[in-house]
Amino acid sequence: AKDPVRVLVTGAAGQIGYALVPMIARGVMLGADQPVILHMLDIPPAAEALSGVKMELVDAAFPLLKGVVATTDVVEACKGVNIAVMVGGFPRKEGMERKDVMSKNVSIYKSQASALEAHAAANCKVLVVANPANTNALILKEFAPSIPEKNITCLTRLDHNRALGQVSERLSVQISDVKNVIIWGNHSSTQYPDVTHATVKTSAGEKTVRELVADDAWLNGEFISTVQQRGAAIIKARKFSSALSAASSACDHIRDWVVGTPEGTWVSMGVYSDGSYDVPAGLIYSFPVTCKNGEWSIVQGLSIDDFSRNKLNKTAEELSEEKALAYSCLA
Ligand code: NDP
Numbered sequence: 001a002k003d004p005v006r007v008l009v010t011g012a013a014g015q016i017g018y019a020l021v022p023m024i025a026r027g028v029m030l031g032a033d034q035p036v037i038l039h040m041l042d043i044p045p046a047a048e049a050l051s052g053v054k055m056e057l058v059d060a061a062f063p064l065l066k067g068v069v070a071t072t073d074v075v076e077a078c079k080g081v082n083i084a085v086m087v088g089g090f091p092r093k094e095g096m097e098r099k100d101v102m103s104k105n106v107s108i109y110k111s112q113a114s115a116l117e118a119h120a121a122a123n124c125k126v127l128v129v130a131n132p133a134n135t136n137a138l139i140l141k142e143f144a145p146s147i148p149e150k151n152i153t154c155l156t157r158l159d160h161n162r163a164l165g166q167v168s169e170r171l172s173v174q175i176s177d178v179k180n181v182i183i184w185g186n187h188s189s190t191q192y193p194d195v196t197h198a199t200v201k202t203s204a205g206e207k208t209v210r211e212l213v214a215d216d217a218w219l220n221g222e223f224i225s226t227v228q229q230r231g232a233a234i235i236k237a238r239k240f241s242s243a244l245s246a247a248s249s250a251c252d253h254i255r256d257w258v259v260g261t262p263e264g265t266w267v268s269m270g271v272y273s274d275g276s277y278d279v280p281a282g283l284i285y286s287f288p289v290t291c292k293n294g295e296w297s298i299v300q301g302l303s304i305d306d307f308s309r310n311k312l313n314k315t316a317e318e319l320s321e322e323k324a325l326a327y328s329c330l331a
Contacts, residue, residue: 011088012040019247025062037067041077089130113143154270156286158249183268185315192311
């Protein structure tokens with residue numbers, strides 16, 4: 001039998017955490033033959049709720065779940081973890097200045113980075129979900145210098161999956177037959193959902209999404225804004241933000257990273273930019289990636305037309321501004 005993998009979830013008593021931990025304990029993230037030990041961290045005001053989540057995990061009697069650590073102590077939470085899913089963060093509250101929210105999250109991610117740096121297992125893989133996800137991941141990278149930068153990522157897979165969902169609904173095709181959409185840039189409303197290279201498997205072979213949809217006005221307009229604004233639409237309908245889809249996408253992100261992407265398929269991940277596609281190096285930016293042997297690589301050589309170029313630049317500019325704001329909070 002395989003040794004258990006230790007998976008940390010921060011903000012584990014929150015909405016996404018509540019949807020995510022049972023998926024991990026059932027093997028959705030790491031596979032049906034991979035035992036796990038869950039480490040759940042939350043802040044003291046959420047400690048009681050967290051103990052309730054632990055009780056439910058015990059009650060669910062998950063065969064793969066070999067242990068649960070539920071704590072408000074960041075050092076205890078980070079000890080020996082192989083995978084860290086960072087869901088906890090300070091929420092945007094009405095009337096708060098952007099700088100104040102950033103400042104709270106910078107201090108959270110700085111201290112959690114130090115704990116991971118000192119106590120996580122070697123080669124720990126990190127996924128940041130909490131917003132501003134890209135910039136929180138960047139701060140985490142800065143303050144965990146011994147964790148390789150390749151191991152620090154943020155979630156844009158939910159946006160990626162939303163784009164697949166929109167194409168599948170529009171064309172009335174199975175979502176599993178649609179592939180290779182791209183989310184470029186920030187996990188924010190400046191993200192660019194791009195279908196230029198996306199394809200659909202049909203009985204007549206593989207076709208491009210552009211030829212099948214045959215409506216560039218929709219693809220360059222409503223499709224993009226629907227994906228960008230989907231989070232707000234869910235809050236409006238459900239009165240709570242998206243949690244099950246965020247949790248499910250976090251599992252997809254880690255699974256593909258660890259197990260690998262299928263031949264000919266890429267996914268979107270927020271990763272440390274090396275300057276590919278003229279995106280400024282040193283930002284955490286969402287790119288199309290393939291994964292193999294536990295490592296991602298940015299898909300190279302895709303053509304970028306003027307429409308796309310403009311959108312790639314815009315979301316990069318926003319990330320550069322966020323980075324400057326985050327650094328000003330450190331000063
Ligand atoms: P959620 O579980 O709904 O969301 C957690 C984080 O994920 C938020 O930052 C949220 O951003 C972000 N997020 C990213 N993508 C999505 C998406 N698609 N849909 C929804 N959220 C998304 O929040 P809760 O308030 O229920 O839970 C947060 C937990 O974090 C609580 O248990 C709380 O105690 C803990 N916490 C920890 C702190 C710390 O570690 N110091 C500080 C504050 C809270 P957005 O805000 O933009 O919705």
